[in-house]
Amino acid sequence: MSAKKSRRQRQQAAALLVLLCLGTAACSAAEAQFPLRAAHTDDGKYPWHTDIVATTFWVGEIFDPEAEDGSQETSTYDSEWLKHYGCDGVQVDGDCEVQARSESNGYAPPNMTVRENPFYLDLPYDDINNAAAFAERGTVIPWADEPAYTGREGDPLFSYMKNRWVRIQKGNRECYGQIEDAGPGQYQDKEYVFGADDARPANRKFNGAGMDISPALNGCLGFEELNGEDETVDWQFVDDADVPEGPWTKVVTTRQVHE
Secondary structure, eight states: OOSSOOHHHHHHHHHHHHHHHHTSSOOOHHHHHSOOOSSOOSOSSSOOEEEEEEEEOOTTOBSOTTSTTOBSSSBTTBTTHHHHHOOSSEEETTEEEOOOOOGGGTTOOTTSOOSSOSOEEEESBOTTTOHHHHHHHHHHSTTTTSTTTTTOTTOTTOOSSTTOEEEEEETTEEEEEEEEEEOSSOSBOHHHHHOSSOOOOSOOSTTTOOEEEOHHHHHHTTOSOSSOSOOEEEEEEEOGGGOOOSGGGSSOOOOOOBO
């Protein structure tokens, strides 16, 4: 038998932890803010993706100046992301460097007033710049038949992915973010992104990461490192109406594609 716990085993362990926590005074302040969840609910509209490696990126990051996609000054949906959002960190010798985030100010960057949602992420499906994804998005993306998207398949300035909400869980914490970029490493991984069989990401870079998250989500989810490659999360898409109020709803991004 594999040493890796099955989903059922993880759910049972989480349920036991809930009972132990309720029976003692050991629940921490963080656990009070992010209540322990015994299991994923399967009554939602979208399937869960489990044990996915998530790395951290931020607006203004330059991690490989020689690579075509080595800068986060732009995103796949916004050629002036840094201008519209600002450095999501602190300027040091002209570079935008990441900072740890605190619950005290809603995990926002401490040195700026955010103009767009600091709770952002990417997934490896670019429905604007990847020609194959653009051609198939009207049939592949689950919400393509909703009124806000119907008839927009051929519009190169309208993304079906940008600004969509994602629910993310790590242990006893649950946070929400909006899609504002594509990656890591892949840009048409429809089997993983939209599949219902919990497929593994096609990406093999960055420890096989299937998602990049912002510093705000990093802090909210309680990651141990600011820029590591060993943290895993569970995630699912969620409709706007099902996003609960939280620090992620203080500033909601509505900007569409900017060339």
